[in-house]
Amino acid sequence: MIRVMLAEDQGMVRGALASLLGLEPDIEVVGEAATGVEAVEVAARERPDIALLDIEMPGLDGIEAGARIGREVAGCRVMILTTFGRPGYLRRAMEAGAVAFLVKDSPARELAAAIRRVHGGERVIDPTLAAAALSAGPNPLSVRERDVLAASADGSTIVDIALHLHLSEGTVRNYLSSAIQKTHARNRIEAVQRAQTQGWL
Secondary structure, three states: OEEEEEEOOOHHHHHHHHHHHHOOOOEEEEEEEOOHHHHHHHHHHHOOOEEEEEOOOOOOOHHHHHHHHHHHOOOOEEEEEEOOOOHHHHHHHHHOOOOEEEEOOOOHHHHHHHHHHHHOOOOEEOHHHHHHHHHHOOOOOOHHHHHHHHHHOOOOOHHHHHHHHOOOHHHHHHHHHHHHHHOOOOOHHHHHHHHHHHOOO
């Protein structure tokens, strides 16, 4: 029996996935979570074979939650399931240790088949997304540029960002300027939008 933990912040979607996977004779859903933090806790408690995580979750996104699960739960393989087929998300997920990346509009039978393949040691990546990721190239932003750009996404001031990230205001300005250049944007609002569209944040 393949033991699976599901993390998805939308209760109806999570319930539907659990019900569909529960119909499979060789798959058992052993835990569910609505947030990234809860996903890490449930995985640590249940020790599943596979953690199936949505990217967009409150508090801790699926990629970071997956990275933590990979470090803390020996033998658990992380699969990312998302509505957002963004090339940057795929790269970030793979860098964080995920072994599968699928979009939610895939048929249920394909998800079950992907779980079996991952359990057997394979990597499974949506082919359309893989092609898009290759053509898009790597994320041009450094970790610090991503942090600063993400912190500015809600309209925070330079002072707010500096306090939040424990950086000087001049350093924040430098990182923002660099991020704007690298995203070929006219200002930081446009830089945030472009980075989010690519899945770099």
